[in-house]
Amino acid sequence: MKGDALERYVQSATRGLYGKKxxxxxxxxxxxxxxxxxxxxxxxxxxxxxxxRALLEFGAAGVVSRGLQEVYxxxxxxxxxxxxxxxxxxxFLSLSATASGVQYTLEAPVPVCERSLAGPLKANSxxxxxxxxxxxxxxxxxxxxxxxxxxxxxTKGVASQIKLLFPGQTQPxxxxxxxxxxxxxxxxxxxxxFERGGKLFVNTTQFLQALGESxxxxxxxxxxxxxxxxxxxxxxxxxxxxxxxxxxxxxxxVIGRALSSPFxxxxxxxxxxxxxxxxxxxxxxxxYFWPTSGKVRxxxxxxxxxxxxxxxxxxxxxxxxxxxxxLEKGQIVPALDMELLERxxxxxxxxxxxxxxxxxxxxxGALYTSDDQGTGLLWPVHLEKPSSxxxxxxxxxxxxxDITF
Amino acid sequence: xxxNLLKGNLELILLGILEEGEMYGLEISKATNARTDxxxxxxxxxxxxxxxxxxxxxxxxxxxxxxxxxGAKVRYYEMTEQGGKLLEAKRAQYLTFDSAMKKFVxxxxxx
Numbered sequence: 001m002k003g004d005a006l007e008r009y010v011q012s013a014t015r016g017l018y019g020k021k022x023x024x025x026x027x028x029x030x031x032x033x034x035x036x037x038x039x040x041x042x043x044x045x046x047x048x049x050x051x052x053r054a055l056l057e058f059g060a061a062g063v064v065s066r067g068l069q070e071v072y073x074x075x076x077x078x079x080x081x082x083x084x085x086x087x088x089x090x091x092f093l094s095l096s097a098t099a100s101g102v103q104y105t106l107e108a109p110v111p112v113c114e115r116s117l118a119g120p121l122k123a124n125s126x127x128x129x130x131x132x133x134x135x136x137x138x139x140x141x142x143x144x145x146x147x148x149x150x151x152x153x154x155t156k157g158v159a160s161q162i163k164l165l166f167p168g169q170t171q172p173x174x175x176x177x178x179x180x181x182x183x184x185x186x187x188x189x190x191x192x193x194f195e196r197g198g199k200l201f202v203n204t205t206q207f208l209q210a211l212g213e214s215x216x217x218x219x220x221x222x223x224x225x226x227x228x229x230x231x232x233x234x235x236x237x238x239x240x241x242x243x244x245x246x247x248x249x250x251x252x253x254v255i256g257r258a259l260s261s262p263f264x265x266x267x268x269x270x271x272x273x274x275x276x277x278x279x280x281x282x283x284x285x286x287x288y289f290w291p292t293s294g295k296v297r298x299x300x301x302x303x304x305x306x307x308x309x310x311x312x313x314x315x316x317x318x319x320x321x322x323x324x325x326x327l328e329k330g331q332i333v334p335a336l337d338m339e340l341l342e343r344x345x346x347x348x349x350x351x352x353x354x355x356x357x358x359x360x361x362x363x364x365g366a367l368y369t370s371d372d373q374g375t376g377l378l379w380p381v382h383l384e385k386p387s388s389x390x391x392x393x394x395x396x397x398x399x400x401x402d403i404t405f
Numbered sequence: 406x407x408x409n410l411l412k413g414n415l416e417l418i419l420l421g422i423l424e425e426g427e428m429y430g431l432e433i434s435k436a437t438n439a440r441t442d443x444x445x446x447x448x449x450x451x452x453x454x455x456x457x458x459x460x461x462x463x464x465x466x467x468x469x470x471x472x473x474x475x476g477a478k479v480r481y482y483e484m485t486e487q488g489g490k491l492l493e494a495k496r497a498q499y500l501t502f503d504s505a506m507k508k509f510v511x512x513x514x515x516x
Contacts, residue, residue, distance in 0.1 A: 028430070036449070
């Protein structure tokens with residue numbers, strides 16, 4: 001059993017690393033541990049005692065894992081982010097402005113949803129952790145000062161989108177300021193945009209995605225309070241008091257780009273590396289609030305029997321949804337969409353729901369799990385039999401070398 | 406020993422140890438503890454991120470092989486020429502810092 005403890009330690013200490021690097025570090029750790037164990041045993045310790053002492057001496061596996069991920073994984077994530085092409089922004093409670101002059105807020109405008117089944121959630125609890133919204137006009141002003149050309153489009157007299165042409169670029173980044181999704185889609189938990197005090201706020205993630213889609217060159221220096229350089233235009237997001245975290249935004253871009261790119265995912269056996277909690281069923285009664293119309297609607301989410309074994313350290317689970325769905329009024333859901341579940345303080349993953357009583361049905365195309373180090377696994381899913389969603393034996397590891405931006 | 410002080414000088418410590426010759430993780434940990442009479446207790450686990458970071462930057466190189474006394478293969482680390490230059494720079498940097506700090510310590514002790 002103590003031998004298992006050694007293996008568990010090694011697995012845990014190398015978590016987040018992939019491929020040859022993980023194999024190499026695993027061998028290295030195991031070799032050193034065995035030598036230390038042999039030393040203890042030569043002084044009379046039993047094997048069990050020797051394992052225990054060696055592991056104690058080596059220190060916490062999490063510390064090793066985090067340190068190694070900083071060396072090997074964070075540069076990859078930053079590379080992805082840079083290649084994906086993003087943009088940055090800021091936020092503040094009642095409204096604060098960053099060094100770049102962009103006003104922002106971290107405060108969701110309304111209680112976006114409530115969950116009655118497992119007890120009510122507090123207001124704003126359905127807003128994404130780390131979500132932020134940028135005040136549009138101050139953002140545009142900041143961009144304009146740095147040479148970004150701005151073109152506003154109106155539809156039937158209402159501002160519908162804004163095209164941003166960054167210096168040296170020919171393809172504009174299009175920021176939607178009004179859309180069907182925003183107005184009618186009850187799944188719009190992230191509140192792409194909302195008005196407060198006569199000002200329009202745009203979700204940072206949505207804004208970054210607009211930039212990613214246009215493939216404007218971008219570099220990102222940090223996930224928390226990032227400094228962005230978009231084709232020479234500089235933006236600093238967040239401050240220490242009201243930090244902006246764009247990890248979720250980057251993950252969404254990476255996943256979206258990965259799934260839409262002509263590349264082949266490579267499979268890597270992770271057998272034995274999953275212990276973990278099980279999550280059974282994602283369902284509940286939800287109350288939705290349409291910020292644009294002010295209407296509230298109650299709805300039930302179809303109970304879906306799902307059992308997932310999640311990799312240890314998983315903080316977020318993305319449900320990647322395919323395009324075959326329709327809204328009840330006949331609107332087509334975008335080709336690829338994602339719903340996000342985040343680990344809650346009570347150590348469960350809280351759903352934002354994705355299936356509605358047959359009126360609104362979307363197919364789950366894949367799952368993507370990620371930890372707080374920015375690494376993750378992509379899980380292929382076929383929803384022909386909802387009760388057997390996952391092929392838990394064959395997760396697919398996303399590697400930077402597999403993705404061409 | 407304040408772990409932050411240790412962490413801040415970990416590169417200097419590791420390169421100073423590897424200056425003596427190639428070693429693997431366990432040996433480096435022991436050498437560190439021995440050279441400082443146990444004042445610096447560096448766990449093997451905490452060494453790896455630092456060693457891999459140094460290797461990624463080209464300051465050390467590594468190769469896997471069986472130790473002379475046998476047993477499982479381990480990864481030996483060796484300081485590169487570039488690492489030698491970094492060591493000298495870190496030493497100079499530290500001595501300058503130490504010299505400045507002493508003035509505060511001595512002043513305080515004398516007051």
